[in-house]
Amino acid sequence: MKSEIIIAPSILSLDYSEVDRQLEELMASDAKWLHFDVMDGHFVPNLTFGPDILRGFKKKTSLFMDVHIMVDDPTFVSKIFIEQGADMVTFHYEAMNSIEECIVLCKEIQKQGCKCGISIKPATPVEVLDSILEYVDLVLIMSVNPGFGGQSFMEDSLERIAYLDNKRKEDQYNYLIEVDGGINDVTGKKCIDAGVDVLVAGSYVFKGNIKEKVKSLQCQK
Ligand SMILES: O=C(CO)[C@@H](O)[C@H](O)COP(=O)(O)O
């Protein structure tokens, strides 16, 4: 069955002197999601947005809010962003003590009416996620070390995506597979061939014509 690839532009690369114009372009594009990177300066060496910014974006757009929290305390931070209207909260396995703790948080997030994603950094073996796959709505494969936009795609992410796609078919799971970092028209196509459903793209989308850039990423599975 063919399904459409979801494009999730990352607002980390938005030009904040031209937010209104860029958001309008985005809303006129085929993008259905907005990827919202939350960084606390500890889990990753960068600081970004708080919940008030999410609330502001919610007033401007009805795009699906895909909140990626790169923080030391996902239990505390996820709640704050759910209260401000996150549609999906994705937290990092590496920020938690065990996969069992990840499953508990995942269920808590879903109980609050939000979808839940789990993410791993490039150095973490994908198999650590095996026991949470039946619970999550999404798995996010980081294809760069989290913290900054504009880095190069790590090619070994493709094997990790293919592993998750096979596992989903074998065990009849329903999660989406998302990839984040260094995505452009070339790397995006490779990820689609490997089985990805959601492409996050920051610097590629926001440099140039947003509508055309989104279109260049969008193709049928
Ligand atoms: O989570 C992150 C970075 O940690 C991302 O969502 C970036 O915003 C992706 O930026 P590009 O690699 O597409 O420029």
Ligand SMILES: [Co+2]
């Ligand atoms: Co991200």
